Amino acid sequence: MKFSNFLFPDSRDPERDGIVIDETLREAWLSDELGIDVIWLAEHHFDGICAYVDPISFAGALATSTRHSKIGFAVVQTALHHPIRLAEQLALIDNLTKGRLIVGLGRGTAYNIYDYQGFGIDHGEAEARLDEAESIILKAWNGGAFTHQGRFWQLKVPNLRPRPYTVPHPPIIRGASGEASLVELARQGRPFLMNVQSLEATRHRVALYRDAMRAAGYDEPAIVRNLDLSWVWRNVFVAASDGEAERVGVPLFEAMTRSRAELRDRIYAETGERIAVPHSDLPAARASLAHGLLRGSPASVAEAMAGIEKLGVGGVIASFRLGPMPHEVAAASLDLFMREVAPHFRG
Secondary structure (H helix, E strand, C coil): CEEEEEECCCCCCHHHHHHHHHHHHHHHHHHHHHCCCEEEECCCCCCCCCCCCCHHHHHHHHHCCCCCCEEEECCEEHHHCCHHHHHHHHHHHHHHCCCCEEEEEECCCCCCHHHHHHHCCCHHHHHHHHHHHHHHHHHHHCCCCEEEECCCCEEEECCCCCCCCCCCCCCEEEEECCHHHHHHHHHHCCCEEECCCCHHHHHHHHHHHHHHHHHCCCCHHHHHHHHHCCEEEEEEEECCCHHHHHHHHHHHHHHHHHHHHHHHHHHHHHHCCCCCCCCCCCCCHHHCHHHHEEEECHHHHHHHHHHHHCCCCCEEEEECCCCCCCHHHHHHHHHHHHHHCHHHHCC
16 A cells, blocks of 8 residues: 655744745655655645645645655646646656656635635636646647637647656546545546545445446456555544544644634635535544544554555555644654554555
8 A cells, every 4th residue: 555645734824834835845855755655735725724825836846856756736726727837837747757746636625715716716617627627638748739619718739848758648636525526437437536534434435436437347457456546535643652642633633623614614704605515414524533533653553544455545645744733743743654654554
């Protein structure tokens, strides 16, 4: 099983944005040194939830300062980008990294309507923009002149330069925040990025994905290959003992989930607008202490990871820096994970 670090650095104070960005660079370099398989980057705007905001620019900074880890997006909010500009930027990063790029594309946030408002994009168009943009990017990467007459873009492209380093192009993976999108990816024979879920929900969704691929006519080797290319997200805190993990990690996780909920409620109170999210009787795993945070000693965290490994999913996207967590605390957790947890699942 592969392990990765999802760099999702929170900065509540605008005066500290530069400091947090510098610390995030150091966390990326440490990840590369410790043998992390992939460094994943997020995209969120205006609220400090992700201090570096622009994963494309930040990936450029990592492209020549890391040597081993792949660089992935989880995800690029594709609706906010012009597809030709994005195709050029991704091709350049693929060349700079000599093929260490994973292109994670998604509709974008399901909560923060201001991400769309700030870019002048109707959030109701996000899914359609994502689909059209991906088709344009693939056309551009295939080389040669082409025209495109679509709903959102009308283009006459002479030839994209540079071409991607990876032939025919870097791997593209989609985020799947709900069961419907997961099933659709299965029908298309595509791997997935799954958001934070309980182990029970993850098991159910992986089974659903397998069934949907079988129903679409894919054989078992194809299903196994796709699952090996798929990733599930977990918040992780490793300490010397279970007690220390509870004492240090739990308050920081709770502060993170509380501040994000308060921010969304404040924006709604100020604007009266909110993206409609499908109702569920189950509490969101991402905000649930029982399911949203894997924490404990190396042995306890390894036991939790073993449960994920049994599902056949290829990798875990681990977030180590949680909300207001100091950089040094996150770095210690990451170091302990890679030295005492990851080796149980390697080789």
